[in-house]
Amino acid sequence: MDDSGRRDNTARIHPGGLRWLILTRRNRDRHGYPLLGILVLAVLCAVALPLINALVIYPAYTEIMVGTFEDAARRLAVLTIPPSIKHSRLGPAVLDTPRFLADVYRLETDFGLLRVRVLSPDGKILYSTDLAEIDSFESGPIFTDRVSKGRRYARLGAMRNESAPGPASTVDTVETFVPIMRGDEFLGAFELVFDVTGPKRKLERFNLYATVGSFVISFALLGVVLLLIRQEAAKEHSRLQADKLREDVEQITRHDIKTPLLGVLSGITYLENYTTLDPEQKELLEDMRHAANTGMDLISRSLDLYKMETGAYEYAPADVDILSVCRRVADDLSDLARQKGVTMEVTFGDGPLRREDALPLSVEENLFYAVLANLVKNGIEASEFGDTVSMRGAADGEFSVAVHNRAPVPEAVRAHFFDKYATAGKRTGTGLGTYSARLMVEVMGGRIDMDSSEERGTTVTVALPLRP
CATH class of the missing domain: 1.10.287 (Helix Hairpins)
Structure with missing residues (x-):
């Protein structure tokens, strides 16, 4: 067949006026879809990466930092308790242990703790960096609902540091509660407050750099994509101008x-x-x-x-014996078939098409003749000596005629079988035969299909609606 291609494929056109023009434009512009996809990806990256930094990465690093200080607090609390009371409930007696007081002092000085508190199982503050809190009770939900049940707790916060030289300042802190347990029994708890101003500021700088970097990368990608789209738009504008010029030249010619x-x-x-x-x-x-x-x-x-x-063609259908047109096409192309050594076979229903067979159909006779003659001629020209080209007509809800030949459609154009200027394998082919058939079938309100493979050969089917 003319205007064809090589892997199994079915090309189908449905009726719809100017719909074909829209589909053609979409197919021609389909190569621009990857650029649009990259553009969407760049925009998503420009929005998503900073959000990921702010909502996922920064909180994750903050959680790691808090967890690190929480684990350090647990080890310090365990090492601070004297062996003599290590497995006893914490009470006032803990203050009578010189080693305990010395260890607490080292905690405050060597590790830069802002606050240290020791709590008994009932929440009484046995020791506090703030002396005014001693003998008061910690009754907040964190202590009663979590720490007293043996679960550690740590949170990131801030407090005023009035102990440092100079004016009081606000510092970032990690406040940790470490329960002391003997099996399932709650023996008391330590509260340690760390100054994390330095690590937190480093983390914030890292997050800032990561956010700015993601913005720069995303917008650089966005700029590149926009440049490519602009170049593609310029090419498309040139193509449209060339198409318009070609149409004008063709019309004048x-x-x-x-x-x-x-x-x-x-x-x-x-x-x-x-x-x-x-x-x-x-x-x-x-x-x-x-x-x-x-x-x-x-x-x-x-x-x-x-x-x-x-869309300016004025379709003027009239009652036509569609089977007589099929016979006329077969008769007109019989000489060409004999010259090529090709046998022509024309059937309708279950048997050969007879001279007395008739089927009225409302179409433009010249349009249908041109479509069918073009398809049969292409089938003959694509056939080898001894091949058979068949026309099989049928009327079952609609009239259809299938033109078949043994030659497969060349792979180079199979996917574009009905496109304009699509041709392969014919020295004098223009790529307008099946394209014009497509247009004329659309005008008649029908559809045209192509199926081709090495095993089955090529079949082009035209289907037209019967009279209601």
Whole structure:
């Protein structure tokens, strides 16, 4: 077949007026979809990466930092308790242990703790960096609902540091509660408050750098994509201008070619009417008239196709015996089939198409003839000597005619079988045969399908609605 391709594939066109033009534009612009995808990805990255830093990465690092100080608090609390009371409930007696007081002092000085408190199982504050808190009770939900049940607790916060030289300042802290347990028994708790201003500021600087870096990378990618899209838009604009110029040139050419052809036909008529001709000259003039009329028909058909493309074609269906058109196509192309050594087979329903078979259908006869003749001619030209080209008609809810030949559609154009200028394997092919068939079938309100493979050969099916 002409205008074809090589892997298994089915190309289908549904009726719909100018819908074909929209689909063609979409197919032509499909190569721009990856750029649009990258553009969307760049925008998402520009928005998502800073959000990920703020909502995921920074909280995760903060949690790691808090967990580190929480674990350090647990070890310090365990080491601070004297062995003599290590497995006893914490009470006032803990203050009578000189080693305990010395260890607490080292905690405050060596580790830069802002606050140290020792609590008994009932929440009484046995020791506190703030002497005014001693003998008061810790009754908050953190202590009663969590720490007293043996679970550690740590949180990031801030407090005023009035002990440092100079004016009081606000520092970042990690406040930790460490329960002291003997099996499941709660013996008391330590509260240690660390100054984490330095680590926290480093973490914030890291988060800032990461956020700025993600912004820079995302917007750089966005800029590159926008530049590529701009270049692609410029190319598309050039393509549209070239298409418009080509259409204008084609239209002008069609009009200009008609003038000399009309002159040729007038000259032939003059010679036939006003000169004496021998039989050989008459035959030559008849051939010239046939060639000129064929050229005029081609130009007229080209103009009709242009109107179909632009939606300006005025479809004028009439009642036609569609089977007689099928017979006429077979008769007109029988000489070409014999020259190629190809057998033609025409069937309708379950048997061969007979002369008395008839099926009325409301179509433009010339359009249907042009479609079917083009498909059968392509099938014959694609066949080898001894092959068979078949036309199989059927009427079951709709009229359909399937043109089959044994040659597979060349792979190079199979996916674009009905596209304009798509052709392969024919030296003189223009890529307009199946394209024009597609347009004409659409105008008639039908559909056209193509199925091709190495095993099955190629079948092009035209389906038209029957009269309601």
